[in-house]
Amino acid sequence: MDLSYYPGCTLKTRALNFEDSAIAAMAVLGVNLIELPRWNCCGTVYSMTDDDLAHHIAPVRNLVRIAEQGSDRVVTLCSFCYNTLKRADLLMRNSPEKRNTINTFMDDEIDYDGQVEVVHLLEVLRDDVGWEAVARKVKTSLEGLKVAPYYGCTLTRPQEIAIDSVESPTVLQGLMQAVGTTVLDFPLATECCGSFEIVSDPDAVIERAYTILGMAQRKGADAIVVSCPLCAHNLGHKQAEIAGKYSDFTGMPIVYFTQLLALAVGVNPEVCRFDLNFGGVEALLRDRGLIPQRV
Amino acid sequence: MEVIKKVLVIGGGVAGIQAALDIADGGYQVILVEKTPSVGGHMAQYAEVFPTLDCPQCILTPKMVDVGQHSNITLLTYAELQKVSGEVGNFTVEILQKARKVNHKKCTGCGTCWQKCPEKVPSEYDAGIADRAAIYIPFAQAVPAKPVIDTEHCRYIKHLEFVEGETEGKRPPQCRICERLCPAEAIDWEQEAQTITEQVGAIVVATGFDLMPIKRLPEYAEDPDVIDGIQFERMLSPGGPNAGVVRRPSDGKIPGEVVFVSCAGSRDPEHGVPHCSRVCCMYLAKQAMLYKHAVHDSQAHIFYIDTRTTGKGYEEFLQRTMTEGTVYLRGKVSRIYRDGDKLKVMGVDTLSGKQVEVSADLVVLGMAMLPSVGAKDMAARLGIATDEQGFFTESHIKIDPLESTRPGIYLAGTAQGPKDIPDSVAQGSGAASKVLGLFARSEMTPEGLTVG
Numbered sequence: 001m002d003l004s005y006y007p008g009c010t011l012k013t014r015a016l017n018f019e020d021s022a023i024a025a026m027a028v029l030g031v032n033l034i035e036l037p038r039w040n041c042c043g044t045v046y047s048m049t050d051d052d053l054a055h056h057i058a059p060v061r062n063l064v065r066i067a068e069q070g071s072d073r074v075v076t077l078c079s080f081c082y083n084t085l086k087r088a089d090l091l092m093r094n095s096p097e098k099r100n101t102i103n104t105f106m107d108d109e110i111d112y113d114g115q116v117e118v119v120h121l122l123e124v125l126r127d128d129v130g131w132e133a134v135a136r137k138v139k140t141s142l143e144g145l146k147v148a149p150y151y152g153c154t155l156t157r158p159q160e161i162a163i164d165s166v167e168s169p170t171v172l173q174g175l176m177q178a179v180g181t182t183v184l185d186f187p188l189a190t191e192c193c194g195s196f197e198i199v200s201d202p203d204a205v206i207e208r209a210y211t212i213l214g215m216a217q218r219k220g221a222d223a224i225v226v227s228c229p230l231c232a233h234n235l236g237h238k239q240a241e242i243a244g245k246y247s248d249f250t251g252m253p254i255v256y257f258t259q260l261l262a263l264a265v266g267v268n269p270e271v272c273r274f275d276l277n278f279g280g281v282e283a284l285l286r287d288r289g290l291i292p293q294r295v
Numbered sequence: 296m297e298v299i300k301k302v303l304v305i306g307g308g309v310a311g312i313q314a315a316l317d318i319a320d321g322g323y324q325v326i327l328v329e330k331t332p333s334v335g336g337h338m339a340q341y342a343e344v345f346p347t348l349d350c351p352q353c354i355l356t357p358k359m360v361d362v363g364q365h366s367n368i369t370l371l372t373y374a375e376l377q378k379v380s381g382e383v384g385n386f387t388v389e390i391l392q393k394a395r396k397v398n399h400k401k402c403t404g405c406g407t408c409w410q411k412c413p414e415k416v417p418s419e420y421d422a423g424i425a426d427r428a429a430i431y432i433p434f435a436q437a438v439p440a441k442p443v444i445d446t447e448h449c450r451y452i453k454h455l456e457f458v459e460g461e462t463e464g465k466r467p468p469q470c471r472i473c474e475r476l477c478p479a480e481a482i483d484w485e486q487e488a489q490t491i492t493e494q495v496g497a498i499v500v501a502t503g504f505d506l507m508p509i510k511r512l513p514e515y516a517e518d519p520d521v522i523d524g525i526q527f528e529r530m531l532s533p534g535g536p537n538a539g540v541v542r543r544p545s546d547g548k549i550p551g552e553v554v555f556v557s558c559a560g561s562r563d564p565e566h567g568v569p570h571c572s573r574v575c576c577m578y579l580a581k582q583a584m585l586y587k588h589a590v591h592d593s594q595a596h597i598f599y600i601d602t603r604t605t606g607k608g609y610e611e612f613l614q615r616t617m618t619e620g621t622v623y624l625r626g627k628v629s630r631i632y633r634d635g636d637k638l639k640v641m642g643v644d645t646l647s648g649k650q651v652e653v654s655a656d657l658v659v660l661g662m663a664m665l666p667s668v669g670a671k672d673m674a675a676r677l678g679i680a681t682d683e684q685g686f687f688t689e690s691h692i693k694i695d696p697l698e699s700t701r702p703g704i705y706l707a708g709t710a711q712g713p714k715d716i717p718d719s720v721a722q723g724s725g726a727a728s729k730v731l732g733l734f735a736r737s738e739m740t741p742e743g744l745t746v747g
Contacts, residue, residue: 159565165513167513167514167630168513168514187516187630187632187633187634187639188632191630215634218634218635
């Protein structure tokens with residue numbers, strides 16, 4: 001199966017480990033993620049201001065690109081991209097007046113009125129591939145690895161675009177069980193990581209991260225599995241600082257669901273780029289014999 | 296056409312009891328139908344009732360005994376309305392009397408059977424926090440104080456079904472302990488359900504409410520120590536399973552910190568329930584007060600949106616709860632989760648503008664009041680309208696609040712909408728006066744209007 005794939009900025013910079021592992025793992029599962037030949041910024045954050053239509057032009061232009069090449073479905077990896085593209089699509093479907101304004105503003109482009117379905121990779125895995133098919137492709141079961149699933153906010157909020165239950169999503173649990181891990185009951189799975197407050201109020205993010213990481217540590221998690229590059233960043237890159245401030249915190253590996261999926265279906269660990277992860281993922285996987293010892 | 300001067304009252308809670316008593320005292324025949332084995336309704340479950348903190352056993356039980364003994368009242372417990380036909384002044388109703396498997400004419404209510412029955416089932420009266428036997432009266436003050444056999448759980452009935460069904464596997468034991476020990480030989484395995492047909496001139500519907508199940512709010516954790524308001528009433532009740540000692544369900548520990556959550560499910564269009572349940576502000580204030588009386592040096596927090604205390608003496612009661620040390624936090628709770636021995640309640644305090652996390656040993660949710668389970672089916676049988684939630688629609692929301700949408704069928708209590716005990720009693724009496732007014736006439740015109 002071929003699927004149009006929209007990467008977004010972070011997957012080409014900080015989150016190469018997310019993108020590379022996803023493309024390789026999906027290929028093993030028989031899904032080819034074909035990157036759009038031309039794309040621009042997703043808009044980053046969906047503007048909540050009612051008349052601020054200019055902010056929706058970036059995501060709509062992406063949807064136009066996708067429609068232009070004859071695709072009716074696009075998959076994203078980054079959950080922020082999923083959120084802005086999906087909500088822009090919803091706006092264009094549901095508000096004729098705003099749709100008209102935006103289409104008129106972009107009169108050099110074809111009109112967009114909801115020709116494209118925006119999906120997240122987790123939906124493809126759950127609905128198109130299925131957990132049983134994933135389980136059948138597992139070469140190296142990740143048995144014994146205890147993971148805390150962490151969704152962040154943008155995959156399940158607002159309700160209209162949620163890929164799963166808003167309050168108690170289970171999609172990561174399904175995937176992680178299919179690849180053999182033990183999935184812990186993690187009450188903070190949908191708590192906010194601090195999101196873009198990392199720019200204006202990093203101390204607040206440190207507090208959020210400590211709450212979430214500390215809970216995972218108390219629950220006995222080996223790692224937190226994430227689906228969003230911003231979550232990965234907020235939970236990951238200040239861990240030394242958190243450990244300095246709170247003596248009970250000793251570090252928590254942060255890993256993308258695609259990396260564990262790739263590892264389980266037999267993708268070369270080097271492709272997964274565990275060296276880019278925070279919190280000691282390489283050491284953990286080496287310790288469990290899931291990646292080779294350093295030579 | 297002649298008006299049949301007999302009334303059917305459906306539901307034996309406080310509203311139905313009041314309507315039945317007032318009509319019976321007015322000199323007319325009443326058939327009171329209650330689906331559980333005893334009258335009393337939810338009110339009988341409460342520990343003490345606001346704002347005067349009297350014990351429902353003291354103020355309700357006399358009325359329950361009255362309906363059991365009144366010469367004008369035929370009490371049919373463990374029975375349900377099946378079918379209604381006809382019109383105002385002359386309805387034909389079919390009532391299903393479920394099989395009790397106990398001959399109440401012989402039974403003396405001595406209690407031997409329910410003390411010795413070996414089968415244990417979660418008690419409906421204790422809202423699942425304690426067990427009852429398979430042959431049981433729901434609670435000590437039940438009217439009638441004679442038991443029924445729960446045929447779903449009785450070991451001997453299961454045995455009979457097994458033998459008849461010729462199924463594979465292990466045969467359930469014969470048991471029959473109740474039968475062997477009954478001094479009055481009242482156990483009657485042959486007794487079957489029967490349909491009773493009656494002619495009545497009017498019907499009062501007082502089928503009450505049920506609380507929204509906690510599982511509809513997944514963010515409030517499926518945890519044994521997250522309970523609803525009625526369960527906490529049973530814990531506080533001196534006649535409850537722990538004789539009024541508050542113990543949390545998970546480990547029996549006496550909780551030092553309790554968090555109460557108002558509007559759990561109510562005033563929440565996202566969960567499909569936009570209405571205010573009207574009583575939660577008051578009963579949570581009362582429960583916090585009673586809890587602090589029961590457990591000294593304890594801490595009670597109440598999360599609220601607004602405090603709605605519109606009844607007589609209610610605001611004064613609330614002020615008392617506040618001055619006795621219960622902490623009120625204005626904001627909603629987003630999540631409750633377990634962290635080791637404690638529950639964590641995450642919410643917001645909109646007065647300080649800060650997110651708060653309160654730890655608790657026990658969390659009490661003031662769950663939304665919904666129409667009793669089966670209310671929509673009941674409405675279909677009666678041919679009356681309901682609102683979206685299933686509360687029965689009144690003929691006019693302001694000036695005809697007692698009439699249903701079908702002439703001759705009147706509404707009382709929480710079946711019409713959330714309300715407290717005084718309002719339920721008042722509406723019960725109001726519905727009774729409507730029936731008495733109808734019965735003051737002897738003939739119906741073809742248009743269905745009564746004439747003198």
